Amino acid sequence: MFGSGGDSGYKKLSTVNRRMFIMTAAKLVIFGGIITRLFSLQINENKKYLTLSDKNRLRxxxxxxxxxxxxxxxxxxxxxxxxxxxxxxxxxxxxxxxxxxxxxxxxxxxxxxxxxxxxxxxxxxxxxxxxxxxxxxxxxxxxxxxxxxxxxxxxxxxxxxxxxxxxxxxxxxxxxxxxxxxxxxxxxxxxxxxxxxxxxxxxxxxxxxxxxxxxxxxxxxxxxxxxxxxxxxxxxxxxxxxxxxxxxLTVDTEIQAQCNELLKDKAGSICVMDIYTGELIAMHSSPSFDPNLFLYGISHDNWNEILNNPKKPLINRSIQGLYPPGSTIKPIVALSALENDVISTKFKVNCTGKTEMYGQTYHCWKDTGHGIVDLRKALKVSCDTFFYEMSRRLGVDRLNLTAKKFGLGEKVFNGTYNEEKKGLIPSTQWKKNVLGRGWVLGETLITGIGQGYMQTTPLQLCLMTAQLANGGFKIKPKIIYDKKSDSYEKIKAEMEKNRLELLSDFQQDDALVDFSLEKKKGDTDLYKPLYRNQENVKFVLEAMFASTNEVTGTSYSSRINDKKYQFAGKTGTSQVKKITEIQRELDLDISQIPYEERDHALYVAFGPYVNPRYALSVFVEHGGAGSSAAAPLAKKLFKTIVDRHEEREKIREKSLMEI
Amino acid sequence: MFKETALSGQTTFFQKLRSIDYILIVCILILGVISSLAMYATDGGELLYHTKSHVLRFIIFFVMMFVLSFLNIRFWHATGYLFYIVVLGLLIWASLYGITASGSQRWVDLYFINLQPSELMKIAIIVCFAKFYHRAQINQINHFKNLLVPMMILILPILLVISQPDLGTSILIAISGIIVLWLAGINLKYFIYSGLFLLISLPFVIAFLKPYQKLRILTFFNPDKDPLGAGYQIIQSKIAIGSGGLTGKGFLKGTQGYLEFLPEKHTDFIFTLFSEEHGFIGSLALLFIYGIIIYRVIDIGKNARSFFGKLFCFGFASSIFVFITVNMSMVLGLLPIVGSPLPIMSYGGSSMLATMVGFSIVMSTKIYQKQLIA
CATH class of the missing domain: 3.90.1310.10 (Penicillin-binding protein 2a (Domain 2))
Known part of the structure; x- marks a missing residue:
């Protein structure tokens, strides 16, 4: 029997051929489908898959x-x-x-x-x-x-x-x-x-x-x-x-190091500033801590040591520490009184050691009193009684304007330090708005000697002193060095120009110059006079000179006689606590008072007295009297500051040449 | 007379050599070279184990195919059932004493080779059916008795392979067998009936599936659901192919491949790697070569005088086509991932052996195309 023989065989062959034909057609269709799919993946969606593939392989x-x-x-x-x-x-x-x-x-x-x-x-x-x-x-x-x-x-x-x-x-x-x-x-x-x-x-x-x-x-x-x-x-x-x-930065490592040395084992701050360029020469707050400790995660022990130190090393006292300025405010109070024609330089007060006003007794720091004092002597010996009377006549609001103009109660580096504090210069309006009570006249008296509500940072006091020392012109403090910023000579010329301008305005029409209105802040005021009559500023500076360099001046013992280093300053001793009558009687030695209740010692100064270039503020927390705890530090520092000056100017010239 | 010598099979060796289908031979050789280069790429551009053994196998099996081509088609007809029975026996052996790898007992140790009988079954089933229908009369084919036997012949190996477990290969065996049955002339209605029956029993089949098999099917429908788990293979394969673009990333520059983002890149995913490196144009060229091979096999079948040879060629061409399309659809994300190698291209001795045996029967059909089989 042959499979391919006969009718049946033929039919079988035709079936298989027909079905194979259908099959082949189906194959072509399916191949077409696969090609379509390939096309859609490789051509249409190529970009998408290329990205995915790169995402896979690249890291x-x-x-x-x-x-x-x-x-x-x-x-x-x-x-x-x-x-x-x-x-x-x-x-x-x-x-x-x-x-x-x-x-x-x-x-x-x-x-x-x-x-x-x-x-x-x-x-x-x-x-x-x-x-x-x-x-x-x-x-x-x-x-x-x-x-x-x-x-x-x-x-x-x-x-x-x-x-x-x-x-x-x-x-x-x-x-x-x-x-x-x-x-x-x-x-x-x-x-x-x-x-x-x-x-x-x-x-x-x-x-x-x-x-x-x-x-x-x-x-x-x-x-x-x-x-x-x-x-x-x-x-x-x-x-x-x-x-x-x-x-x-504008700072000087050597002076900064000396500040650190001077404040060793103390809590406090030292700020040094160029009175024309506003460059910060040093700014140190003590106690400090080693920042390298934080690099690899500070150890528990180290952290606790910093945290539990009663002198609080984490606070940057120069800009965060708010303290009553004490007598260091007196140059401003004196200037304000002169500028507002409240008193003349001839005005005299008899200091008996205390004075009765508004039914309260106000004491001078010297129990036995200073006798008859004029303004110059009052600044020199820091007579509180004189300043009570002068402040009474001046009033807190006029003092407020002058103090703010010279940089108190405002952030010095606005924005450079997030932690910087503003401080407080009180006014009647402020008390009403914030405390909701009316101003008591007695408060004016203690504000006049830098106590009461008044709070400033050590850096503000330094700026205040600088702006007095340069003859009473506004400057802009800075810590970042900028080659393009104005040179000392240019600033000085600018100030002289502004001085003469004011002088001619003054002569033309005295009445039009209204200084009770605070000028708008900003760089437009830069190097402009902060005074009405520069003689007043000069008077105050001279009185500060007396305070340091004349016998009975409060910082006489810290003076330097060498003209090259000679400086002028004002001491301050600010009370932390109101002194009770009993304490006054006892007149305790500083070592007998608990640390937290001891006075803050302050000192502001500028120098060299002839052609001054630098101002500084020294603050020693609970250090006692400014004359004995703060002023001696300034004496040591001034030598270095003046000696470094030449070096500094050389570098400045060199860097200007590089432009 | 020529006819007489043809009938008696006494053609001279030179004549036989001349009647070999050289187009087919050349295409197979080209595939061999392409697959060896692809294997070289999977080894990261080094002559390593996979490349070496692939090249060696290709050479051995190609020579074997060439030699076997000269066997008379009558030999294949005569041994058709035996072939099937031997492979079936190997399958049973595998299920009893087989080597287990990656959770599946598929291989038998033949001392010189680890053979995967299920791959050989893909060919054996065609030979067996070709012999069965070579004798059958067209009017008897659709008789119940003549349906039952092929059914048994088909179901036995499928069950054995499923139980290994190897779903992919069993499906491919089933498809190969069914295509031959249909080509042989079985009435379409029987396929429809069994299709319906399968559909109804599908829930039971699913219940029978292993969890990983279920997962694969679920993943196919939503590969992005779990990109680092079950969907990983499909996603990475699509990225590789898609990023290949028109001309590909270049030979040995397929980043998905050499940075090992592609799974099973030398077996089931060899096309992915090839397509990534040679792009759309390369893929088309590969498809074209496969197309010519299939066309040649069909053409040889058409010219064969024996129904055995004809049916085998048609069946073999169709199943090769199915293997190719299932593999490609799988890596292109058109079908779920079931293990199915790409003929000749994929690494794997058994698959290549089976394919080469298939080609030698096809070649024998060509050489002895005038031969009639009693």
């Missing part, structure tokens, strides 16, 4: 940006970056992570708390992300790791950079400090968020925080091709990061 590693430096006026680095040895581990590249960790713990002598912290960090990040075992290996540790490296596969000793403050505690309050970026830092600052990498240090306070965006720099970027398991296969490209901007 970026951002390197920590290198922070800009801070340097002082002379180019000394006061905040820079130090090479540090770190130990990194990429968990996925380690065969036996636990074993490695235990070996490292033994070699580096990691305590169990830190060890647990590292393991916790490991569990929170991806296995291809770098785990920082130690951010700051000592040289010994680094050497040890390298010695054992062959048995520590996966551990990578790395050379990195970290913030370093070579002057330790000397610039802490002025600069601020950096520490690990917190969740809050990331939310508040877009720039930090953009450049954030694990372990990034950002400014927490002070200039480090204010100038964060300039200092931070940009990340270096390493782009790697990675495989499906996240392992780096090869580097595609490397974009080097840009270091943050270096910021040059």
């Amino acid at each position: 970026e590693w951002r390197l920590p940006p290198v922070r800009g430096d801070f340097e002082d006026f002379f180019g000394n680095k006061i905040a820079s970056n130090l090479k540090v040895y770190q130990l990194h581990v990429v968990p996925e590249q380690v065969e036996d992570f636990r074993y490695l960790m235990i070996r490292l713990r033994d070699i580096l002598d990691i305590d169990s708390k830190t060890f647990k912290k590292i393991l916790k960090k490991r569990s929170q990040q991806k296995s291809w992300e770098t785990l920082i075992i130690s951010e700051n290996l000592s040289w010994d540790q680094f050497a040890k790791i390298n010695f054992y490296l062959h048995e520590l596969s996966g551990a990578k000793p790395v050379l990195s950079v970290a913030r370093n403050y070579p002057y330790d505690e000397k610039f802490t309050h002025l600069l601020g400090y950096v520490a690990q970026a917190s969740e809050k830092d990331l939310i508040e600052n877009e720039v930090i968020k953009k450049s954030h990498v694990p372990g990034l240090r950002v400014g927490k306070i002070g200039l480090e925080k204010t100038y964060e965006n300039q200092l931070i720099g940009s990340n270096g970027i390493q782009r790697y091709e990675v495989n499906a398991y996240g392992k780096r296969i090869n580097q595609i490209d490397f974009v080097e990061g840009k270091k943050g901007t270096n910021i040059k």
